[in-house]
Amino acid sequence: MTTLAESFLADLDDLSDASDHEQAGGQDEDGAEQMVLDDVENLNYDSLEAVAHLRASERYKEIMQRVTDALAGHEENNRVWTAPSEEDPTYRLLVDCNQLAVDIDNEIGIIHNFMRDKYRLKFPELESLVHHPIDYARVVQAIGNEMDLTMVNLDDVLPQATIMVVSVTASTTSGQPLSPENLQRVQDAAVVALQLDEDKIQILQLVQQKMHKIAPNLSTAVGTEVAARLMGVAGGLINLSKMPACNVQVLGAKRKTLAGFSTATTQPHQGFIYNSDVIQQTPPALRGKASRMVGAKCTLLARMDAYGQDPSGQAGEAMKTEMKKKVDKWQEPAPAKQHKVLPVPDMEPKKRRGGRRFRKMKERYGLTDMRKAANRMNFNQAEEEYIDGEDTIGLGTLGKEGSGRLRIQAQQQKQKLTAKSQKKFGKRLYGSASGAATSGLSSSLAFTPVQGIELTNPLLQAQQEDAQRSGTESYFSEYSGFRSIKGK
Numbered sequence: 001m002t003t004l005a006e007s008f009l010a011d012l013d014d015l016s017d018a019s020d021h022e023q024a025g026g027q028d029e030d031g032a033e034q035m036v037l038d039d040v041e042n043l044n045y046d047s048l049e050a051v052a053h054l055r056a057s058e059r060y061k062e063i064m065q066r067v068t069d070a071l072a073g074h075e076e077n078n079r080v081w082t083a084p085s086e087e088d089p090t091y092r093l094l095v096d097c098n099q100l101a102v103d104i105d106n107e108i109g110i111i112h113n114f115m116r117d118k119y120r121l122k123f124p125e126l127e128s129l130v131h132h133p134i135d136y137a138r139v140v141q142a143i144g145n146e147m148d149l150t151m152v153n154l155d156d157v158l159p160q161a162t163i164m165v166v167s168v169t170a171s172t173t174s175g176q177p178l179s180p181e182n183l184q185r186v187q188d189a190a191v192v193a194l195q196l197d198e199d200k201i202q203i204l205q206l207v208q209q210k211m212h213k214i215a216p217n218l219s220t221a222v223g224t225e226v227a228a229r230l231m232g233v234a235g236g237l238i239n240l241s242k243m244p245a246c247n248v249q250v251l252g253a254k255r256k257t258l259a260g261f262s263t264a265t266t267q268p269h270q271g272f273i274y275n276s277d278v279i280q281q282t283p284p285a286l287r288g289k290a291s292r293m294v295g296a297k298c299t300l301l302a303r304m305d306a307y308g309q310d311p312s313g314q315a316g317e318a319m320k321t322e323m324k325k326k327v328d329k330w331q332e333p334a335p336a337k338q339h340k341v342l343p344v345p346d347m348e349p350k351k352r353r354g355g356r357r358f359r360k361m362k363e364r365y366g367l368t369d370m371r372k373a374a375n376r377m378n379f380n381q382a383e384e385e386y387i388d389g390e391d392t393i394g395l396g397t398l399g400k401e402g403s404g405r406l407r408i409q410a411q412q413q414k415q416k417l418t419a420k421s422q423k424k425f426g427k428r429l430y431g432s433a434s435g436a437a438t439s440g441l442s443s444s445l446a447f448t449p450v451q452g453i454e455l456t457n458p459l460l461q462a463q464q465e466d467a468q469r470s471g472t473e474s475y476f477s478e479y480s481g482f483r484s485i486k487g488k
Helices: 004-042 058-072 089-119 133-143 160-171 180-214 216-222 224-234 237-241 245-249 284-306 314-331 356-365 369-375 419-430 458-467 471-476
Strands: 385-388 391-394 445-448 452-455
Touching (some): 058 089, 058 180, 089 133, 089 180, 180 224, 216 224, 224 284, 245 284
Antiparallel strands (some): 385 391, 445 452
């Protein structure tokens, strides 16, 4: 059994060994950093091999040899893709080709920058007139060190409008002829760029031949080239099937440097799927919406192809037709506003609510006589006004009836009585037993054919006429009143 002092000594020995290893590792890292700095300092940017070294790599040579053999038919594989298999040679070749195509694009961009830096002394305006790297390499290869562009044939390289602009600009350029060494470097860079472009064309040709077997539905929907680019950037069909639709939409998107130009017309998130036929046939205003739809469909189709659900490609064709129908539906104008026909007016009078509650409501919300008078105006008479805050309110015909008061005098309404009510009212008023109403103002003079004017008593005459009636007439006549049967 060790003592406490011995255990402390053993720990100190371990710490000293660890510090020695750390010092050795630090020295190795310092040496590696110093080697990198030496390489950067010794890097010759005048040499094309120092900046572009893809064609010299073993990976490039191996993949291009396999592509050449596959196009020649030496590696024929007619097996239909039915299930995910990372070990399938055709599948692995397509994945490697897609990755190599991306590397070739980057390499062409580097070579394009190298040519611009060297050829800027000869023709500095050319890079702003010809933007595509391959077209730039062909123009540089055709012009060379010639100062008079009328002696150079560019019909097979550029369109006529661009040729005219380039010729006019070259006649007023401030550039000078290049030295033989720089001209040779530029010509070699142009040859390398064109060779890389030819190799890329071979790769895409192979991918287009094999993609219908690897991903038939995805290739049918968006095209073989777009499907191959998506699969290459994602790292294979299995990885593409695991991606969400929002990430598939932006695969291959690059940040644009507009150099002060407006960003109002630029479309964000333009990935590989923007090169598909569905989006290219869509108006610019709807391309953002169409890209989201195509990204979602690509995800579904990649999952179908990854697990071999439809090797015939009919699902991809159906989805492509569906996407085109949706785009056409988006472009249709909005339906016209339908004007509803007025209903047939019914001639029957509508039932109106009556009763005490309805009358009270009409009295509360109805238009009063005072309001009616305020809304009226007399001809050729100015109305009186008063100011209420910021509003000027007119009084209309209020106070212009000659009374000088705002209050309207209510008119007495005449009540129309029935015949029975008039009879009762006459009896109560004049005390007549008969139905005829006689008042004290009735005349007691009667005109007779015998005596002429005769003074008579109207009440006595009415009683005599009543006594001369028969019993039946006294009971059933409209002039009879109530009689008492009790004895007096």
